[in-house]
Amino acid sequence: QVQLVESGGGSVQAGESLKLSCKATGIFFAISDMDWYRQAPGKQRELVATITSGGSTNYSDSVKGRFTISRDNARRIVYLQMNSLVSEDTAVYYCHTYWKNRDWWGKGTPVTVSS
DSSP, rough: OOEEEOOEEEEETTTEEEEEEEEEESSSGGOOOOOEEEEOSSOOOEEEEEEOOOOOEEEEEETTTTTTEEEETTTTTEEEOOOOOOOOGEEEEEEEETTTTTEOOOOEEEEEEEE
16 A cells, blocks of 8 residues: 655744655665655645655755755655745645656645735
């Protein structure tokens, strides 16, 4: 059974930082590309950051230079370090992977940034 469990969300002030974690089970984590998405109220879900099995990373323009995605294969965890948060970062953040020919999503962790 594939499970992606996010944690680390919360409410912060603009300019502060948060670190999200996603624990993955039921997949061969070390060979899986992992992503973070977010969905703000009234908006579509958008891709925030990707880390490949080889450690290559990509970011959306809106978070580039402020967010860092990383992974710990031994612990089967993918992280999203979020710095210099702004109110536009307010959203539910979801962990995602593609495994056995389908998409898998976590339940999300909410992030609220107050200005």
